[in-house]
């Protein structure tokens with residue numbers, strides 16, 4: 001199981017970020033440092049990149065360099081030895097109006113630069129009959145992954161139903177498993193199998209154990225990643 005902790009736009013002070021990161025570091029056994037990934041805001045990445053816990057950026061641009069004010073290049077992430085990048089999180093889709101096509105373009109450039117994208121997808125509303133239709137229209141632009149040159153590249157696919165994010169209402173495991181199987185079938189047909197399937201949405205130290213399943217390879221954790229008590233309990237699971 002891999003645990004990705006998404007700090008989103010928190011905490012607001014450098015000292016708090018250092019203290020939180022230090023808490024993760026101390027709570028993990030040395031041999032387990034690589035079992036988690038922390039995704040802090042961009043500005044904090046340089047503070048932590050040498051400590052041995054893999055880091056993820058929360059976004060990057062689809063160009064390497066140039067006149068793109070305010071953007072961060074995958075090449076810059078690479079130069080700080082960042083290996084992962086979260087792409088297409090529903091909050092970026094909502095507030096920065098990112099489209100499926102843009103997210104796919106970012107993923108392509110990230111992979112070309114040897115970053116592992118953590119691609120988020122998931123339906124907005126809890127409408128069971130539309131769920132698969134919505135999900136597969138989100139994933140359609142990612143068919144570039146079926147090209148030979150991408151077929152061995154590793155990616156993470158994070159199923160995050162929007163209605164489950166930050167609401168305290170996680171998606172039941174059976175439904176997560178159903179989506180995992182559909183994804184397996186979708187990619188399996190094209191022999192693209194080098195991906196990990198993650199679930200995210202209202203996970204915490206009480207419910208995360210219920211999501212241990214042979215179809216789920218890991219978790220994307222938002223709110224709970226900022227609370228030391230929660231982090232401690234989740235990292236106890238990682239250590240066990």
Ligand code: PGA
Nearest residue numbers: 165166201202221222223
């Ligand atoms: P949450 O967020 O754990 O607070 O629901 C998950 C996410 O946005 O990745």
